[in-house]
Amino acid sequence: MSASNLPKNSASAQGNGKQTAAAGLLERLDFTRKSSTVVFLIAILTLVGAFIWWLNIPFIEDIFTSGTITLIMVLGFQLYMGNSGILNWSYVGYVGIGAFASAIFSMTPAVKAMQIPAMYPFLVNLHLPFPLALLSGALTAMLVAAIVAWPLMRLSDAVGGITQFALLIVINVMLSQWAEVTNGPRTFTLGGARLTTLWVALGVAVLVIIWVFYFKESSLGLKLRATRDDRYAARSSGVNLVAVRYFGYVTSAFIGGLAGGLYSHYILSITASSFYMSELFLVLSMLVIGGSMSVSGAFFGTFLVTLVRQGLRQLEPLLAKGGIEASGTTEIVVAIMMIVFLIWRANGITGGGELSWASVQHHLPGKKARIQKPKEKE
Amino acid sequence: MRAEILLEFFINVLSMGSLYALIALGLVFVFGICKLINYAYGEFITASAYLLYFLGAYTDLPWPVVFGICILAGAAIGVLSEWIAFRPFRGRSLDALLVTSFAISVILQRAFQLGISPRSKAVPVPDFFNMNVQLFGVITPLRNCLIIAVTVVLLVALVLIMKYTPLGVAMRGASENFITARLMGVPANLVIAAAFCISGFLAGVVSIFWSSRTGSVEPLMGAAPLLIGFIAVVIGGMNSLPGSVVGGFVYAFIANILSLTLPTALLSYRDAFMFVIVIAFLVLKPEGLIRGNYQEERVG
Numbered sequence: 001m002s003a004s005n006l007p008k009n010s011a012s013a014q015g016n017g018k019q020t021a022a023a024g025l026l027e028r029l030d031f032t033r034k035s036s037t038v039v040f041l042i043a044i045l046t047l048v049g050a051f052i053w054w055l056n057i058p059f060i061e062d063i064f065t066s067g068t069i070t071l072i073m074v075l076g077f078q079l080y081m082g083n084s085g086i087l088n089w090s091y092v093g094y095v096g097i098g099a100f101a102s103a104i105f106s107m108t109p110a111v112k113a114m115q116i117p118a119m120y121p122f123l124v125n126l127h128l129p130f131p132l133a134l135l136s137g138a139l140t141a142m143l144v145a146a147i148v149a150w151p152l153m154r155l156s157d158a159v160g161g162i163t164q165f166a167l168l169i170v171i172n173v174m175l176s177q178w179a180e181v182t183n184g185p186r187t188f189t190l191g192g193a194r195l196t197t198l199w200v201a202l203g204v205a206v207l208v209i210i211w212v213f214y215f216k217e218s219s220l221g222l223k224l225r226a227t228r229d230d231r232y233a234a235r236s237s238g239v240n241l242v243a244v245r246y247f248g249y250v251t252s253a254f255i256g257g258l259a260g261g262l263y264s265h266y267i268l269s270i271t272a273s274s275f276y277m278s279e280l281f282l283v284l285s286m287l288v289i290g291g292s293m294s295v296s297g298a299f300f301g302t303f304l305v306t307l308v309r310q311g312l313r314q315l316e317p318l319l320a321k322g323g324i325e326a327s328g329t330t331e332i333v334v335a336i337m338m339i340v341f342l343i344w345r346a347n348g349i350t351g352g353g354e355l356s357w358a359s360v361q362h363h364l365p366g367k368k369a370r371i372q373k374p375k376e377k378e
Numbered sequence: 379m380r381a382e383i384l385l386e387f388f389i390n391v392l393s394m395g396s397l398y399a400l401i402a403l404g405l406v407f408v409f410g411i412c413k414l415i416n417y418a419y420g421e422f423i424t425a426s427a428y429l430l431y432f433l434g435a436y437t438d439l440p441w442p443v444v445f446g447i448c449i450l451a452g453a454a455i456g457v458l459s460e461w462i463a464f465r466p467f468r469g470r471s472l473d474a475l476l477v478t479s480f481a482i483s484v485i486l487q488r489a490f491q492l493g494i495s496p497r498s499k500a501v502p503v504p505d506f507f508n509m510n511v512q513l514f515g516v517i518t519p520l521r522n523c524l525i526i527a528v529t530v531v532l533l534v535a536l537v538l539i540m541k542y543t544p545l546g547v548a549m550r551g552a553s554e555n556f557i558t559a560r561l562m563g564v565p566a567n568l569v570i571a572a573a574f575c576i577s578g579f580l581a582g583v584v585s586i587f588w589s590s591r592t593g594s595v596e597p598l599m600g601a602a603p604l605l606i607g608f609i610a611v612v613i614g615g616m617n618s619l620p621g622s623v624v625g626g627f628v629y630a631f632i633a634n635i636l637s638l639t640l641p642t643a644l645l646s647y648r649d650a651f652m653f654v655i656v657i658a659f660l661v662l663k664p665e666g667l668i669r670g671n672y673q674e675e676r677v678g
């Protein structure tokens with residue numbers, strides 16, 4: 001916390017070696033303008049989580065846990081799309097891969113033999129404890145991304161969009177047809193207890209918030225953002241576009257896989273169709289409404305859309321009682337919200353900036369702090 | 379016997395290819411001018427098909443009138459969607475447009491589910507569509523011949539429009555370089571509305587033949603033609619009208635070949651194979667079979 005007043009003094013500290021390194025690091029982490037974001041986001045999430053845990057109402061706890069898993073999904077999505085500016089349709093495919101892979105790793109051989117009789121024998125005998133299974137699932141998603149992504153990173157704009165879209169369809173067909181691994185089009189049931197509890201989801205979300213935020217601030221993240229803002233300027237400054245996009249994409253696939261693993265151990269029965277257009281639409285709407293260029297945007301977008309969706313979902317049965325068929329209205333409302341945001345506030349709730357100590361100070365009456373907001377991009 | 383099998387294959391490819399060419403053309407007309415990949419295009423087709431269902435099942439109108447209304451309604455939907463949803467995004471980032479078209483597609487799908495029915499409805503088809511005709515010793519339903527004939531007529535008409543009318547020239551100019559075309563006095567609103575109108579018109583034609591082939595209409599039916607359109611457009615060349623037609627036929631050819639030659643165990647993966655081909659095309663030959671005048675940016 002004491003870092004908040006350090007940047008001013010750092011110029012005088014440049015004389016002696018050790019202090020310079022420490023001061024340089026602190027200056028780069030710049031609490032007021034940068035690192036405070038992480039503290040704020042984690043504090044909000046943890047406080048809400050602890051409060052809901054204290055309330056101890058299973059229904060609300062479920063909403064919070066699934067919302068937190070979605071948050072991890074949206075954060076991973078933001079990591080690539082927000083920093084590179086490329087719409088990554090294939091992302092939910094990696095979420096699906098992570099979900100199936102981690103489930104296969106964590107299930108006991110006996111359960112697997114019963115649930116998925118067609119499964120390859122070598123997969124049946126695999127068995128890992130839950131945390132390792134989660135990690136292995138995420139690594140599987142990352143590996144798939146690492147293998148296919150390199151040639152795709154050269155494509156931008158419409159062509160890049162269609163390629164990612166095609167990739168999503170390929171992944172979906174594989175997940176829904178490969179009966180020896182995913183039980184084909186039938187439901188894949190995990191069996192056993194729900195391993196993703198409120199605190200597990202919360203803990204992973206905290207780690208992912210830290211990761212995604214410092215990725216954005218890291219040199220790799222900075223280069224990736226440079227390719228987003230001006231491709232040619234970035235190239236002429238020596239940024240290897242394909243390489244930085246590749247590492248961003250693969251990292252994003254890892255977080256997606258992690259979210260998928262948490263999801264499958266939360267919901268306990270999955271099919272390939274859970275990781276397709278409607279899921280993609282959900283993640284995309286959250287990021288667009290929140291503001292795709294910032295981590296805070298992903299955070300508050302998820303928060304808002306989850307609240308709206310759950311609220312409407314409670315209304316639907318009420319409307320149905322009144323004789324109005326209303327299932328599906330939720331998505332229409334979210335879609336309209338998204339279009340409205342795109343028209344009048346293209347950079348989302350956060351406007352592309354981060355929630356930080358400096359931005360809070362800026363809005364407090366009587367105090368003025370200089371904050372730098374990223375310029376709106378056409 | 380061999381010759382007949384070959385001929386049957388040929389007719390299948392031609393009739394499927396004609397339908398796919400029309401689908402792809404509808405996508406490319408909008409893409410060429412706005413550089414927008416219209417994800418809601420499939421829902422244009424669904425909407426026209428629902429109209430076909432209502433007119434065919436609940437009214438006694440003669441078939442040509444029903445078809446005419448469907449096609450015109452398709453064109454109207456195209457123009458309306460441009461007017462309501464896409465016009466506010468003029469001059470904004472392409473991603474915003476893309477996301478909007480995705481959102482519109484979701485809204486329309488859910489609206490069909492809510493307003494009509496989530497289950498599929500049987501579409502009435504005129505009897506002469508399914509009448510079998512003999513063509514050089516091969517028996518095929520008449521609609522296969524009809525779609526080929528309709529496609530030929532439409533292609534000739536479109537070529538004439540694009541080549542010789544002022545509107546067509548303006549549209550071609552706008553698809554090459556929109557800004558320069560505007561500087562030359564081409565009205566942006568008119569050209570874009572015309573592109574959406576033609577796109578919707580084609581969707582209307584496609585809806586008739588598509589739903590007569592599947593025999594039903596359901597809220598999510600637009601996804602299949604949309605994906606086919608994507609593949610055809612990518613294979614043929616994203617920025618050229620003739621390319622999309624060629625792409626439609628090539629897609630029909632590849633799909634038929636894969637259906638015939640893939641072992642049954644792999645047949646359910648056909649879509650995956652198709653999209654792997656798409657990705658390969660985009661990576662190795664992003665300009666497609668026929669090179670358009672506008673080229674996509676590419677790095678590395």
